[in-house]
Amino acid sequence: MKLKRMGVINITPNSFSDGGEFFTSDSISQRLNFLKKFDVIDIGAESTAPMNASIAWESEWERWQMILPFLKDLTIPISADTYHPETIFKLLKHWQDEKFKSRLIWNDVSGKFDASVLEFLKSKNDYIFCHNLAPSRELSGRHMDYLAAEINLTDYFKPHLHPQVIFDPCLGFSKTYQQNWDIISDFERLQSEFTATRWMIGFSRKSFLKNKFAVEDREELDRLHADEVAKIIKTARGEVWIRTHRPELIA
Template structure:
């Protein structure tokens, strides 16, 4: 999943793709690089980011969806506003990626009767305050799983088919840079809601690209965290992530091809000999 921020203030690439033509060129490049899904966001959700007025978010997102809907790449919309959800789906979007986990009044109703995919994310607090102080959990993996299970249950009770839902533990959204985030990565499969035996698990989305959890380790600014982001993406794939949300599509695709080839060789028992 390639990130396309049409915002002036996103933490890593704010302002680069605010103009429609620039955003379209970025989408074209991501498609050349091998992206599977493009995730369009019209409001920054970095820690401390102020809310964006509804009309402004619609102006940033909807024209881009209308231009890209025939590009044969699924379009995801990163929003928590029901009005944006409805407008984006009407314009041709295929998925809604909601950091609030469809908790806003009217959010479930906005997506219930469509056939779009839904990404349900965990967040402790809200973007303006989620990293103020030290986020507190007794057991972060269990608490994230329980939250996601409740949100999925609420969606399904409203008539949303389970097959439409993927879950996101919300790396960096109300988590300590090292302790909480890396516990979630290490136990990524356990963040998904439990399902009965024989029932397909909920797919998990991992979004760590250029985030502070990486900066805390490598001590580099966000634009220089590409290598760390690619390493995190491979770790997420190894831990079972079905979708990996990234800024840097080409190097991530290359790294995952190597990882997938290794996995295939392991599964096939391939061996080579020297000499």
């Protein structure tokens, strides 16, 4: 099994996990210097927590201006966590115009494998396809309003097999507490339904993790998350990316 650790930085004022922590040049620089020793850096400029209002892509793009100057010379792949096609294509153009050294990945929580995704794949960059039942990109952040009694991830992902596509069950999105844990327990079987497919798993600091252990302390929660991830990767196969706020805890 090939493990890749994806470290997170949110340049937002209101992300549930680290909002406001990386909203200055110094804090951004320090965080990037720490994360560049791992495998991938995931950058988000809009919180998709259900309690937060969505923002226009123009506002999201404005937030990206804080971090772009620090990214040009990095060689580690950069994942852009956005459901706005306008933002990803602005980033793609910026990467090309400024001759950035890193690969750009689109981490798209919308669950919409649409024309914008097909256009992005022409760039030969990787795309992370997430399970989200919200009916439109604009409603991506309202995902908890759209639940299903049963979730069949095999049927959901199978039509979108592609060498550049990474599948993400998107834990915490459009899922009940029990459905999240069922997916984690069933991950080995889910992987067995596919061959030569890459996966991403991300539930660092998610509420269903916090609720299971009745833990509020962030340090303890991060350690418990690492313990749960260790159980997953023990039986995982192929290439698995772990998206986490504390990549140093994932072995």
